[in-house]
Amino acid sequence: MSSSSSKSNYESILPQVEGEKVDIDPLTPPATVASRRSLYKKIGLAVLVVSAVVIISVGLMGQSGPPAPMMEGAGWEPSTPAMPAMGGPPMPSPEEMEATWAWWEDIRKGVSSAYHSAANAVSNAASSTVSAVKKGVTEAKEAYNNGVTEAKEEYKEYQESAVGPMSGDSTRPSPWEMDIEKKMAKKEEDGGTDMIYMNHVDGMDILVTAYGDSDQGASSKDYFLLIQGVDTPINQVYSGVATSSAILNSYRGMSGMNLPVDPYYHPYPFATQTDIFNECTNQNAVIKNSTFDGIQVPPGGLVLGQVKNMMECNLPHEKAWSVDVTYVDPSKVSVDDMRQQILDALEHPGKRVIVHYDRSEVGQQGGAHFSPVGAYSKDKDAFLIVDVSQYKYPDAWVPAKRLYDAMSTADICGTWNYPQAQEDLSPESLFTHDKVTYLKALKTLGCRPEHRGYMVVTVGEGED
Helix, strand or coil, rough: CCCHHHHHHHHCCCCCCEECCCCCCCCCCCHHHHHHHHHHHHHHHHHHHHHHHHHHHHHHHHHCCCCCCCCCCCCCCCCCCCCCCCCCCCCCHHHHHHHHHHHHHHHHHHHHHHHHHHHHHHHHHHHHHHHHHHHHHHHHHHHHHHHHHHHHHHHHHHHHHCCCCCCCCCCCCCCCCHHHHHHHHHHHCCCCCCCCCCCCCHHHHHHHHHHHHHCCHHHHHHHHHCCCCCCCCCCCCCCHHHHHHHHHHCCCCCCCCCCCCHHCCCCCCCCCCCCCCCHHHHHCCEECCCCCCCCCCCCCCHHHHHHHHHHHHHHHHHCEEEEEEEEECCCCCHHHHHHHHHHHHHHHHHCEEEEEEEEHHHCCCCCEEEEEEEEEECCEEEEEEEEECCCCCCCEEEEHHHHHHHHHHEEEEEEEECCHHHHHHHHHHHHCCCHHHHHHHHHHHEEEEEEEEHHHHHCCCCCC
């Protein structure tokens, strides 16, 4: 395109003002020119509107006579006395003033009425919206609660069809019926926890007395073997892993006992919460790798059977060993049975004891928990729990009956199709905090209720 043609097109869109082109720089882009032209039109329109308002106002103020001032004797008789000698338009009569103010009052009332009507309409609309939102929230809560109830009933039917109702004490509240705070309050009503912690001088005195007693000293030695290898859980669901590591480390120095070696501590053998996992544990206990941790997804934590398999995967092949689990079903295991079996294990040099219990049943904050047993006091009839979660509680003497009650509680997922069933979990259920989704995940895992209990690990049985 030639320059003359461009100029011709450019000039054709220039705005015209009083027959002449506006003095605009030829380099101004056409879009800018068009924008200015629109602006000019808007300014002109605004001037017309203002002029009209002025004309109408003048007309209203001088309804009884012409707007322009006129001198007497020009053929027009004003309805009001003429202005003083200084001249000017005639003063409106009182009737005209009153009519003008009445007109403005009508306008004010109209505007006020319109404002209040609009305000009422907005208020009514807001009230309706709030009511609708409240109704929606209420309906959502009801739907959620109904979903939880249906999921519980469905899961209960599944449990009963799979393994039948739980045996034992049928009056024991389920986890859904009794939260931690209520259970702890119940324990206080029953006479308190009767627990003595090792950060108190009384706790240490009990240990010294038990260890120095020739009749029961053998049942207290495990405490000193365990504390040399206790490692605080790396998170709040790893008590089973930390307990397993502590048990393995308590055998350190035993002939033929080959502990795993953590790369951070190489070449020194020491069981940790990372080197305890291996190919055997991945196949038989829990899936744990760089991208997936089966302990931190539903059902959450470990069950007795998984800890048993984890121990078996790490015990030496060169030595005789066994891992025996006892579920504390009140209809099958009495408190006397439990006391004697754990006491026998404590007195054996090659045996260690792991307990799986409900913290809230002994008056502590929390739920299911694993820890080793370090000693027994005949005077107090209490077991010394070597609590691996040192960030939460120190070691404590727990009365035998209290420990029995805590182990005889029911775990709604005390056993399941571990570890492969976790591969069938949906992505949204892996880290869910929703009860319905969690219960559905338990069904996918094949969860079945089971009592908690204790485990006796034996290494070198039968050797001198």
